[in-house]
Amino acid sequence: MTNPSEILVIDDERQIRKLLEITLQSNGYAFAEASTSRDGLVAAATKPPDLIILDLGLPDENGQTTLKKLREWCGRPVIILSVYNNEENIVHALDSGANDYLIKPFRTGELLARIRSALRTNSTKGESPVLHCKGFEIDLLSRTVRKNNEMVRLTSTQYELLALFAKNVGKVLTHHYILREIWGQDFTDQLQYLRVFIAQLRKKIEVDPNRPEYLVTESGVGYRFVA
Amino acid sequence: MTNPSEILVIDDERQIRKLLEITLQSNGYAFAEASTSRDGLVAAATKPPDLIILDLGLPDENGQTTLKKLREWCGRPVIILSVYNNEENIVHALDSGANDYLIKPFRTGELLARIRSALRTNSTKGESPVLHCKGFEIDLLSRTVRKNNEMVRLTSTQYELLALFAKNVGKVLTHHYILREIWGQDFTDQLQYLRVFIAQLRKKIEVDPNRPEYLVTESGVGYRFVA
């Protein structure tokens, strides 16, 4: 038989965690827990679970922010548990990448069914918060980049750009797309920004910036990160 | 990519269908509808939508049964809309393959967010559209061309041209048609452009450019890509 799906519960209420531990384990799931946003992110990164149950009302950080940070590198299904029943919160959470949103107090049977549903659709997609390609190691959690185990110091925008490429290895990313992703909708015609930052990145990651082997130009279309 | 996602609404209440039609269309979705289980299944089969919204209280058949029949062949996300708020119905529907379950009356903003969420998870399983013909592999998403697993570097126009041929394997494409597709309406008489680029392509993809086996000339008419 296959080993059980692991579910990470991030919630600050001890009772909820205990309740979920019993419920989940008696239904054949492996259980992991965290009581703060920070611990939750670390737990998700160090031992990637198959599904995450996230409370919106965490003590150290807004749950929506946690969700967004998580979604930068983690594609596993996330079910939100929250006392907030207002539409704004629900829409925001779902648009930040949540797969489902349940109001507390919840019915355990319904939660289990929603867990099964989420695991069903998103079943085969193991990933890690660290992207490896060629000699590169891009840690999406700590936002650091290593090339052949040596740290590469990048500015915020340079990092965003490289991470975007690393998530789309081999594909041509159009100027328009890159500008929208990094700078936003209003900057899609600022092609020059992109050129400058591509040059900066090349200077930092290419052996010979004049003859790029990673960040390749696709003239008239965009750029491509080759593997 | 650019054409709107189509959503099929299966509900017997005319007002709900009308409401959803307006809501969905004003949010950029294509709308299709059915008022009975039977019609819904036929509609889903004849013109597969990207997502299905299914009411559980249909006149001709139990919604749960409809869902099961649908799931026998259809993998697209299904969101249940129902007046039943009891756990048994919810669990049953989710276990029958529904992706989400919303209670009527519902908040349109929330429904739209749940639609986005459902479409997101099911669309990122991105099988990139790759054209295969003979030893060729043309990946339309990443704009890459491989011949016998070796990358072929093409300029923008060369790629567009080859992709056009690959999408129409075996068909004769007239000079006029090709020029209009690649260069635009104003260039349909620039036959010479085409000759030059055909020559360039042949140099890159043919074994013997003098005796083309892929890009064949149809004298007086145009060119054909043979498979």
Place this chain on the structure above:
DNA sequence: TATATTTTTTATAATAATATAACAATGACC
């Protein structure tokens, strides 16, 4: 506030892709 860092602008050099013309090759037809 001073200082360093990063991003945005501007200017210009370098490169690549395309358009165009001139000529060569092919094949149909007489």
Place this chain on the structure above:
DNA sequence: GGTCATTGTTATATTATTATAAAAAATATA
């Protein structure tokens, strides 16, 4: 074979695109 219409090839001018440096502005840091 010779003529004509069509197609293929190559070289080069033109245009478009990209790279890079360096200054100015904005932002963060001490």
